[in-house]
Amino acid sequence: MNMENIKKWKHVMKLDPDKKISAENLEKIVRSGSDALMVSGTQNVTRRNVEKILGMIKKYDIPKVLEPPHPDCIVDGFDYVFVPCVINSDDAMWIVGKHKEWVEKYDIDWETVVPEAYIVLNPDSMVGKVTKARANIGQKGVVAYAVCAERFFNFPIIYIEYSGKYGDPEIVRAVHKNLEKALLFYGGGINSREKAVEMKKYADVIVVGNAAYEDIDRAVETIVR
Amino acid sequence: MNMENIKKWKHVMKLDPDKKISAENLEKIVRSGSDALMVSGTQNVTRRNVEKILGMIKKYDIPKVLEPPHPDCIVDGFDYVFVPCVINSDDAMWIVGKHKEWVEKYDIDWETVVPEAYIVLNPDSMVGKVTKARANIGQKGVVAYAVCAERFFNFPIIYIEYSGKYGDPEIVRAVHKNLEKALLFYGGGINSREKAVEMKKYADVIVVGNAAYEDIDRAVETIVR
Numbered sequence: 001m002n003m004e005n006i007k008k009w010k011h012v013m014k015l016d017p018d019k020k021i022s023a024e025n026l027e028k029i030v031r032s033g034s035d036a037l038m039v040s041g042t043q044n045v046t047r048r049n050v051e052k053i054l055g056m057i058k059k060y061d062i063p064k065v066l067e068p069p070h071p072d073c074i075v076d077g078f079d080y081v082f083v084p085c086v087i088n089s090d091d092a093m094w095i096v097g098k099h100k101e102w103v104e105k106y107d108i109d110w111e112t113v114v115p116e117a118y119i120v121l122n123p124d125s126m127v128g129k130v131t132k133a134r135a136n137i138g139q140k141g142v143v144a145y146a147v148c149a150e151r152f153f154n155f156p157i158i159y160i161e162y163s164g165k166y167g168d169p170e171i172v173r174a175v176h177k178n179l180e181k182a183l184l185f186y187g188g189g190i191n192s193r194e195k196a197v198e199m200k201k202y203a204d205v206i207v208v209g210n211a212a213y214e215d216i217d218r219a220v221e222t223i224v225r
Numbered sequence: 226m227n228m229e230n231i232k233k234w235k236h237v238m239k240l241d242p243d244k245k246i247s248a249e250n251l252e253k254i255v256r257s258g259s260d261a262l263m264v265s266g267t268q269n270v271t272r273r274n275v276e277k278i279l280g281m282i283k284k285y286d287i288p289k290v291l292e293p294p295h296p297d298c299i300v301d302g303f304d305y306v307f308v309p310c311v312i313n314s315d316d317a318m319w320i321v322g323k324h325k326e327w328v329e330k331y332d333i334d335w336e337t338v339v340p341e342a343y344i345v346l347n348p349d350s351m352v353g354k355v356t357k358a359r360a361n362i363g364q365k366g367v368v369a370y371a372v373c374a375e376r377f378f379n380f381p382i383i384y385i386e387y388s389g390k391y392g393d394p395e396i397v398r399a400v401h402k403n404l405e406k407a408l409l410f411y412g413g414g415i416n417s418r419e420k421a422v423e424m425k426k427y428a429d430v431i432v433v434g435n436a437a438y439e440d441i442d443r444a445v446e447t448i449v450r
Contacts, residue, residue, distance in 0.1 A: 083377065085378075088325075089317060091317065092316065092320055096312055096320060096373060099373050100313075100366070100370050104365055104369035110376055113376075141325070143329075144326075148325050151333075151338075152310075152328075153340070153379065154379035
């Protein structure tokens with residue numbers, strides 16, 4: 001695992017294998033100045049649609065990340081495989097169960113693997129429901145999970161995920177203040193430059209997903225350096 | 226966290242705060258040549274009985290480890306606090322829940338903390354029942370949890386725990402073969418020199434607990450270098 005390049009990132013665009021994107025919009029995303037493309041989704045992510053989107057992006061000289069929701073959709077050809085652990089899940093399956101299955105079934109290229117501790121804070125989102133995330137834990141609870149992820153489990157990335165909803169910048173600020181070395185990623189509801197600027201104050205990296213499918217020109221404006 | 230000294234250990238004696246030990250037997254344990262004393266239990270472990278046993282051992286010049294089953298029994302005065310995560314538990318509480326509570330409630334001296342990934346393989350033991358451990362997972366399953374603990378979660382110690390029952394040396398051997406840097410601890414049913422020698426072939430450190438309460442002279446014979 002090599003974190004050196006990732007440490008320079010400020011902005012990541014997320015592409016959902018379950019959604020359609022035109023070649024024209026993809027071109028706009030790649031040219032936007034975002035630091036990486038992350039292929040990621042919660043539902044209907046298969047080897048087939050991951051390969052399809054990889055086919056569309058592989059010609060571009062930009063770091064490509066796969067963030068698989070389960071081990072059976074992992075394909076070769078990505079620079080990194082960011083493997084999420086939903087650390088505030090109530091279901092062991094999403095903390096370590098799928099990971100164990102993955103190790104048991106596949107021959108893993110650990111050099112490309114980057115473990116991520118997700119803290120999922122929107123209980124109404126698909127990822128919140130699927131992973132049974134304990135979302136109503138207050139700022140102190142979120143900080144405790146983040147510190148635990150960094151200090152006890154040694155995660156190089158802590159990811160605050162509001163999935164589809166703009167989150168509480170105070171929580172992101174508090175987490176950032178309590179981390180010593182892990183990178184803090186923030187995702188959820190960033191669909192304007194103003195929100196991007198606000199969350200970028202506290203997060204090391206902001207991730208923009210839905211906006212790319214809803215209004216490509218506003219999505220491109222979220223790149224803040 | 227400083228692992229340098231721990232890497233030299235071969236044998237650890239476990240003392241249960243919920244059990245009585247005489248000063249004479251304690252003296253035999255300390256003089257036995259074991260590398261460390263670990264204060265650890267599953268039931269009825271309180272600040273009060275942890276402090277009591279610490280009071281008995283503090284005069285001895287031997288590394289002292291506290292391995293707390295919950296955060297409310299952690300007291301100052303130990304060289305290390307080995308914090309277990311039962312990675313094959315079916316209950317998120319034993320993987321990350323208690324750890325999050327600990328971070329939330331206490332001001333932690335991280336320098337003394339050593340994270341341990343427990344793989345609990347005796348489903349009939351108290352620890353197996355309390356933590357809802359998935360014990361019947363076969364050799365491949367145990368190896369997968371161990372690799373996951375080492376490579377994904379970065380645990381410096383993987384602990385195979387048969388708690389009260391002598392385990393399968395083939396499983397311990399397979400785990401050892403698949404680890405690259407983590408130390409492998411083995412505990413469970415070591416009550417003779419023969420068993421100690423056998424498990425020590427594969428585990429970096431063997432832990433002897435019950436034997437110290439059942440037959441002190443045989444317990445002392447388990448020290449294999």
